[in-house]
Amino acid sequence: MSSFNSSESELLKSLLEPLLEDFQYWFERSHTFLESTEISFLTAEQQADLLARVAQAQLEVSAAQSLFKAIGGQAGIETSVLAPWHRLISECWQISHRYRLDGSPHSIQMESQE
Numbered sequence: 001m002s003s004f005n006s007s008e009s010e011l012l013k014s015l016l017e018p019l020l021e022d023f024q025y026w027f028e029r030s031h032t033f034l035e036s037t038e039i040s041f042l043t044a045e046q047q048a049d050l051l052a053r054v055a056q057a058q059l060e061v062s063a064a065q066s067l068f069k070a071i072g073g074q075a076g077i078e079t080s081v082l083a084p085w086h087r088l089i090s091e092c093w094q095i096s097h098r099y100r101l102d103g104s105p106h107s108i109q110m111e112s113q114e
Helices: 003-036 044-070 079-101
Strands: none
Touching: 003 044, 003 079, 044 079
16 A cells, blocks of 8 residues: 555544544434433424434444444545435434523533534
8 A cells, every 4th residue: 555545544534433423422412312302392203203314324324434444444435425414413403402492401412512
């Protein structure tokens, strides 16, 4: 392997591994929130659908992480795969934010504290 390929691989690992870990973290938080909280402004069907989409995304991210590790970080992930995960996390953040704004005393904070 040339030094160029090696440095590309290291760059990819340094960017993609933490990104996938972040996706897993936020999907886990979202899953816990949706599973344990009754959200009054969502119908039961809407909440169940969102929970199912989060669970599916968790499986997809796990598969991507396993594949990335199995090939030693030698390939990336298409933006077209990452974008839906990002949109789903944003949707969950918005729901959590609204839940907190509605004054629910037992809300689980999901938004990042920047």
